[in-house]
Amino acid sequence: xxxxxxxxxxxxxxxxxxxxxxxxxxxxxxxxxxxxxxxxxxxxxxxxxxxxxxxxxxxxxxxxxxxxxxxxxxxxxxxxxxxxxxxxxxxxxxxxxxxxxxxxxxxxxxxxxxxxxxxxxxxxxxxxxxxxxxxxxxxxxxxxxxxxxxxxxxxxxxxxxxxxxxxxxxxxxxxxxxxxxxxxxxxxxxxxxxxxxxxxxxxxxxxxxxxxxxxxxxxxxxxxxxxxxxxxxxxxxxxxxxxxxxxxxxxxxxxxxxxxxxxxxxxxxxxxxxxxxxxxxxxxxxx
Amino acid sequence: xxxxxxxxxxxxxxxxxxxxxxxxxxxxxxxxxxxxxxxxxxxxxxxxxxxxxxxxxxxxxxxxxxxxxxxxxxxxxxxxxxxxxxxxxxxxxxxxxxxxxxxxxxxxxxxxxxxxxxxxxxxxxxxxxxxxxxxxxxxxxxxxxxxxxxxxxxxxxxxxxxxxxxxxxxxxxxxxxxxxxxxxxxxxxxxxxxxxxxxxxxxxxxxxxxxxxxxxxxxxxxxxxxxxxxxxxxxxxxxxxxxxxxxxxxxxxxxxxxxxxxxxxxxxxxxxxxxxxxxxxxxxxxxxxxxxx
Numbered sequence: 001x002x003x004x005x006x007x008x009x010x011x012x013x014x015x016x017x018x019x020x021x022x023x024x025x026x027x028x029x030x031x032x033x034x035x036x037x038x039x040x041x042x043x044x045x046x047x048x049x050x051x052x053x054x055x056x057x058x059x060x061x062x063x064x065x066x067x068x069x070x071x072x073x074x075x076x077x078x079x080x081x082x083x084x085x086x087x088x089x090x091x092x093x094x095x096x097x098x099x100x101x102x103x104x105x106x107x108x109x110x111x112x113x114x115x116x117x118x119x120x121x122x123x124x125x126x127x128x129x130x131x132x133x134x135x136x137x138x139x140x141x142x143x144x145x146x147x148x149x150x151x152x153x154x155x156x157x158x159x160x161x162x163x164x165x166x167x168x169x170x171x172x173x174x175x176x177x178x179x180x181x182x183x184x185x186x187x188x189x190x191x192x193x194x195x196x197x198x199x200x201x202x203x204x205x206x207x208x209x210x211x212x213x214x215x216x217x218x219x220x221x222x223x224x225x226x227x228x229x230x231x232x233x234x235x236x237x238x239x240x241x242x243x244x245x246x247x248x249x250x251x252x253x254x255x256x257x258x259x260x261x262x263x264x265x266x267x268x269x270x271x272x273x274x275x276x277x278x279x280x281x282x283x284x285x286x287x
Numbered sequence: 288x289x290x291x292x293x294x295x296x297x298x299x300x301x302x303x304x305x306x307x308x309x310x311x312x313x314x315x316x317x318x319x320x321x322x323x324x325x326x327x328x329x330x331x332x333x334x335x336x337x338x339x340x341x342x343x344x345x346x347x348x349x350x351x352x353x354x355x356x357x358x359x360x361x362x363x364x365x366x367x368x369x370x371x372x373x374x375x376x377x378x379x380x381x382x383x384x385x386x387x388x389x390x391x392x393x394x395x396x397x398x399x400x401x402x403x404x405x406x407x408x409x410x411x412x413x414x415x416x417x418x419x420x421x422x423x424x425x426x427x428x429x430x431x432x433x434x435x436x437x438x439x440x441x442x443x444x445x446x447x448x449x450x451x452x453x454x455x456x457x458x459x460x461x462x463x464x465x466x467x468x469x470x471x472x473x474x475x476x477x478x479x480x481x482x483x484x485x486x487x488x489x490x491x492x493x494x495x496x497x498x499x500x501x502x503x504x505x506x507x508x509x510x511x512x513x514x515x516x517x518x519x520x521x522x523x524x525x526x527x528x529x530x531x532x533x534x535x536x537x538x539x540x541x542x543x544x545x546x547x548x549x550x551x552x553x554x555x556x557x558x559x560x561x562x563x564x565x566x567x568x569x570x571x572x573x574x575x576x577x578x579x580x
Contacts, residue, residue: 008386011384011386012386015381015384015386015387016386016387016388018381019381019382019387019393020393022378022381022397023393023396023397026396026397026399026400026454026458027396027399028422029400029408029411029412029415029454030399030400030403030411032411032415032422033411036414044414044420045419045420046420047419047420047425048425049420049421049422049425051422100301100302100305101302103297103298103299104298104299104301104302104303106298107294107295107298107299108299111291111292111294111295111298112289112291112292112295113291113292113295113296113299114292116295119299119303123306126306126310126311128563128564128567129310129311129314129560130511130515130556130559130560130563131310132515132536132539132556132559133313133314133317133556133557133559133560134309134310134313134314134317135313135556136313136317136320136543136549136552136553136556137312137313137314137316137317137319137320137553138309138313139544139549140320140325140549141313141316156305156309157309157310159302159305159309160302160305160306160309160310162306165302189290189294190290190291190293190294190295191294191297194294194298215402218404219402219403219404219405221404221405221406221517221518222517222518222536222540225540226540226544236404236407237404237405237406237407237518238406240404240406240407240410241406241518241521241522244406244409244410244413244522245522245525251414251417251420254410254413254414255410255411255414257407257410258407258408258410258411261403261404261406261407262403262404262407262408265402265403265404266399266402266403269398269399269402270395273395273398276402277391277394277395277398277462280459280462280463280466281462281465281466
């Protein structure tokens with residue numbers, strides 16, 4: 001009996017230690033990013049590489065974020081404007097994405113209309129088209145329409161979120177028809193049924209979807225890089241990539257830029273991780 | 288048209304219109320663009336545009352850098368997919384152990400890199416992979432492995448980027464696999480245990496068939512993901528050293544938006560599409576043969 005207990009104890013210790021060390025290793029780059037961003041300039045370029053700042057300093061953030069006068073000309077890295085651009089674009093993409101895809105997902109699941117099944121099959125087929133194929137003609141079309149270098153130009157392609165429609169449809173299929181039919185018998189209009197009966201039931205997955213859409217927009221890189229040429233319109237990833245290609249040597253400064261780009265979404269993810277992870281798990285695991 | 292039908296169109300029409308305008312139509316136009324010599328001259332004056340048939344494709348097949356990009360992308364996918372799927376599965380299996388505590392916490396921690404921006408994370412890893420002052424070489428030095436010039440040596444650059452990408456994305460499939468593992472039939476597992484099946488036999492004959500479809504779907508998505516690598520080489524190596532990390536998409540971006548050869552770039556995009564489609568079909572066939580689907 002004692003032997004069995006010991007084997008079980010040993011296994012508990014080994015498996016937990018293993019998980020903890022993998023989690024620790026996974027966190028090292030993120031923690032290191034934060035600590036280096038607070039190091040005085042040049043401190044990270046030493047051997048052995050320091051993990052902790054000798055003195056916590058805000059100078060990298062100051063240099064990165066504050067506009068200052070150099071030789072009579074204003075200079076800044078345009079990170080603050082990029083932060084606001086990213087925030088505005090991601091919020092708009094999220095709100096518009098939800099407005100477009102949640103009703104559509106509901107309609108594909110519960111409303112009868114001619115051509116529904118055929119449209120659904122077409123949507124699933126369209127999933128295999130990589131967005132990069134559409135980018136070049138889209139760039140030329142946007143150039144004609146004056147959408148190049150505009151926020152609308154950045155946001156529009158992301159609104160064709162087929163996966164979001166299918167995701168909502170999958171959840172709506174689980175709502176019993178009787179609930180909707182009962183409301184119909186009571187004389188409620190279709191829009192009213194959607195808003196006051198279906199939408200409250202969809203709240204959890206709407207939050208999940210909102211996080212998905214926000215992160216996708218915030219982290220998007222290739223399309224904003226293509227469509228934005230004016231530095232004042234850059235989103236954070238585009239601005240950070242531009243600085244990284246010029247200031248590759250300034251470790252502490254680049255880490256501060258990485259912190260500004262990643263920490264907002266990491267916090268958002270932590271706050272809403274319950275929704276995000278459960279959305280991925282499809283509700284199959286509790287806790 | 289019934290009331291229900293009217294409401295349905297009200298709900299689906301806006302998003303369908305956007306999908307048509309920003310995805311379907313441009314994708315069809317890409318076919319047209321690929322058979323023209325659309326370049327910086329046509330950008331200035333459309334009358335300079337000529338139809339050149341398959342000229343862009345024959346040009347590409349005669350361009351060494353295009354072949355190099357195809358080869359590099361193949362290497363990324365060939366090693367990256369097993370690396371990413373393997374680490375996701377290993378992490379999911381470990382988290383599935385009954386003895387592991389605080390599972391929700393570990394799940395969030397292991398998933399965290401996935402939500403970071405590729406660009407910002409690539410910047411961080413550029414410094415982690417630094418030959419002299421990087422943490423990775425420091426760690427390797429502690430166990431007696433000499434400094435590797437990760438991003439400066441053409442033979443190390445692909446492994447370096449793969450280590451970064453695996454770190455960044457393994458959490459996603461780990462969660463997906465966790466969901467699949469929780470659906471593995473319990474009584475079947477017990478029966479196998481009572482029959483004296485070893486740990487490996489149980490994994491091979493009970494777990495693997497149960498998660499097969501999920502595994503296949505993850506493989507299909509990962510292949511598509513690795514074939515579309517762009518931001519990592521763009522930020523970390525600019526395609527170098529000696530073009531060892533130029534990927535198909537990197538090549539397309541340079542061709543299209545650095546040299547403004549949009550016709551040529553469109554041909555590259557279509558070839559990329561064809562490759563993804565082909566790989567998806569092949570993988571689905573293999574999946575069917577082993578009755579995973």
